[in-house]
Amino acid sequence: MSVATTAASRFVADLVTHLCSVLLPGSLVRSPLVVVAAAGTAAPDLLGRAVPMALDGARRAGAPIPEAAIWPWVGLHEPFGWLLVSILIGQLFVRRDRWRVVLALWVGGAMHTLLDLVQGHHGQGYLLLAPFSVRTFELGWIGSETTVGWAMPLAIATAVAWGARVIVVRSVRSGPS
């Protein structure tokens, strides 16, 4: 058994593919919650990966940042972390929108975790149950860098889908009255 669990490693997610996983099907849904769900799918990487990487980079550049300041952020990439963060982000919204926003953020977070789980890291998966368990999970269906090749086609497909949506909405609005 390896003690080296993934939580502190540098599984840099492909954020474009993550966003497309929400925005592409979201082009069929006419709701501002699609954008919120997209933010929800970005949040695990922004908080649990980008922040630690930025702190680590500043530390290596000589900033007086203790290593321990990097660790707590990593937990926000895992489900218990983003579920709680989503609740707190929901508090920033007016009362009537709060639960809808939280649910949309949760949908985005779930999409993120699902896509991450598909990747393989030689058995070094994700700590889905932390802090209750340090068992790691991964499906390992694709390599950790496979989505890099998907990102551009997916981004183009997403842009086309949203372009078509805009055209359809405008044509409906300007149709015969």
Add this chain to the structure above:
Amino acid sequence: MSRGIEAAAAALLLALMVWWTWASATGLVGYRGVARMADGSPVVLSLLRVDSVHGDDRYTVASGGTLIDVAGPTAGLTVGDDVTVGGAVSGGLVVEQWRERAPARGHKRLLGLAGLLTIAALLPLGVRRDHGGLALRG
């Protein structure tokens, strides 16, 4: 949503971050416990940055501020490379059995930046400021 739920979520989040700090410091998660593992323990160092190269048969990988010494051939290996190393612990260092490069990590980081800019541009399309906080558009 009540103030109670907000306070509970904040308290649980704080507890989670404290737990993660403790778990990382003790090696329960992350790589700080590798050097203390029993000889022969198998280990996978996943997607770590090569921090330094020492001669022909020794290099160091870094996970944040945690440095792990690896015994293995260094030909073609340069500082800054992203690698996954499989091996076994021996005398506090990892004896490499296999190594896999991750040449697309730089592209992934660029895609991360592109994604960050995209979401920053999209958010105002679905969210607006309102009295008492943010509100959904429409």
